[in-house]
Amino acid sequence: xxxxxxxxxxxxxxxxxxxxxxxxxxxxxxxxxxxxxxxxxxxxxxxxxxxxxxxxxxxxxxxxxxxxxxxxxxxxxxxxxxxxxxxxxxxxxxxxxxxxxxxxxxxxxxxxxxxxxxxxxxxxxxxxxxxxxxxxxxxxxxxxxxxxxxxxxxxxxxxxxxxxxxxxxxxx
Amino acid sequence: xxxxxxxxxxxxxxxxxxxxxxxxxxxxxxxxxxxxxxxxxxxxxxxxxxxxxxxxxxxxxxxxxxxxxxxxxxxxxxxxxxxxxxxxxxxxxxxxxxxxxxxxxxxxxxxxxxxxxxxxxxxxxxxxxxxxxxxxxxxxxx
Numbered sequence: 001x002x003x004x005x006x007x008x009x010x011x012x013x014x015x016x017x018x019x020x021x022x023x024x025x026x027x028x029x030x031x032x033x034x035x036x037x038x039x040x041x042x043x044x045x046x047x048x049x050x051x052x053x054x055x056x057x058x059x060x061x062x063x064x065x066x067x068x069x070x071x072x073x074x075x076x077x078x079x080x081x082x083x084x085x086x087x088x089x090x091x092x093x094x095x096x097x098x099x100x101x102x103x104x105x106x107x108x109x110x111x112x113x114x115x116x117x118x119x120x121x122x123x124x125x126x127x128x129x130x131x132x133x134x135x136x137x138x139x140x141x142x143x144x145x146x147x148x149x150x151x152x153x154x155x156x157x158x159x160x161x162x163x164x165x166x167x168x169x170x171x172x
Numbered sequence: 173x174x175x176x177x178x179x180x181x182x183x184x185x186x187x188x189x190x191x192x193x194x195x196x197x198x199x200x201x202x203x204x205x206x207x208x209x210x211x212x213x214x215x216x217x218x219x220x221x222x223x224x225x226x227x228x229x230x231x232x233x234x235x236x237x238x239x240x241x242x243x244x245x246x247x248x249x250x251x252x253x254x255x256x257x258x259x260x261x262x263x264x265x266x267x268x269x270x271x272x273x274x275x276x277x278x279x280x281x282x283x284x285x286x287x288x289x290x291x292x293x294x295x296x297x298x299x300x301x302x303x304x305x306x307x308x309x310x311x312x313x314x
Contacts, residue, residue, distance in 0.1 A: 021230040031231075038230060106213075110221040129222040132192055154188030161186070164214045 005050035012059060013042055019131055020067050026126040027071035027119060037074065041067045061140045064133075068123060068141060075119065106168075113163050121156045128153055173201060175209075182215065199223065 020041055025034035045053065045063060053059060114125060120142070127133045127141065139146040181198055184190045190198070202208075202216045203223070 017230045018228070022225070022228050025228070035231065106217040107221050107224065110217050114221075129218075130225045132195075134192055150188035152188075154186060157186050157188070160218065161214055164217065168214065 009046065009050060009053065013045070016060065016063055017042065020063065022130065023064060023067050023123075023126055024071055026114075026122055026130075027068070028074060029115070033074070037067065037070055041070055044070075058137070058140070061137050064127070065141045065143075072119065106164075109164060109167050110160075113160050113167075117156065117160075121152065124149065124152050125156060125160075173197065178212075182212070 017038060021034055021038045024037035024041070025031065028034050028037060041063065044066060114122060117125065123142065124138065127138045133141070135146045135149050138149045142149065144152075178198070178201055181190060181194055185195065185198060198215070199219045199222075202212075202219045208216060
């Protein structure tokens with residue numbers, strides 16, 4: 001019995017691993033950190049044991065929530081570290097600071113625009129536009145009401161489009 | 173889908189009111205349509221980026237590298253350790269010619285420094301006149 005459950009878990013995880021990786025990379029930006037995060041999340045899931053895992057209605061939503069919380073913790077402790085060194089180091093990452101970076105094509109603009117979004121907005125874009133989760137699932141993962149997800153999403157889509165058009169018209 | 177329909181969907185999209193299948197339709201439209209009204213070009217970039225981002229995969233595990241350690245390496249390193257210990261202990265016993273040279277040079281340097289220091293204070297007396305000169309000029313300036 002245990003073996004079958006383990007095998008099931010492995011199959012599920014195999015399917016989820018790329019998603020976890022993409023989501024953690026969106027949040028943490030660094031490739032290496034995202035790889036570590038993916039491994040850690042899988043180990044955490046594994047250590048829950050099959051009975052506990054089965055109790056969750058949607059293993060997928062649960063896993064993504066776990067990945068999200070992992071990243072938020074990670075970012076928080078990183079920020080705290082930097083703060084303890086020197087407050088002035090923390091310069092907000094804005095587009096104007098990235099002006100020097102050569103933007104070769106429009107996909108790069110989009111990458112930059114999404115990279116400079118706040119964590120929560122990045123997460124919403126990742127979950128909806130890239131992982132194609134429905135509003136209900138996103139609401140569960142982010143622990144906010146469904147209506148709020150829609151409002152956020154609308155705001156982000158408009159904002160990104162506006163910024164994109166500004167770049168297109170005036171250059172960076 | 174005609175352009176009017178797309179326009180309507182895009183408006184809904186920006187309001188956060190499209191469902192997943194409607195968004196899929198938009199995605200496909202922008203992927204397959206070459207000629208677009210200029211005001212829609214930005215949507216193509218965004219949908220294009222999202223499509224591309226979804227292709228990212230967790231990197232394949234690197235196959236474990238074969239161990240570089242071989243049994244003969246153990247023997248070789250043992251020999252190396254023994255030899256270096258022998259060399260070290262023999263070098264402790266006698267001063268090498270380099271060390272002798274250094275000792276001689278140091279002794280000479282010491283003698284020279286003694287001579288220099290014994291004559292140093294003679295000059296100092298002359299310098300003290302400077303103070304006197306300073307004082308008088310100060311008075312003049314006042």
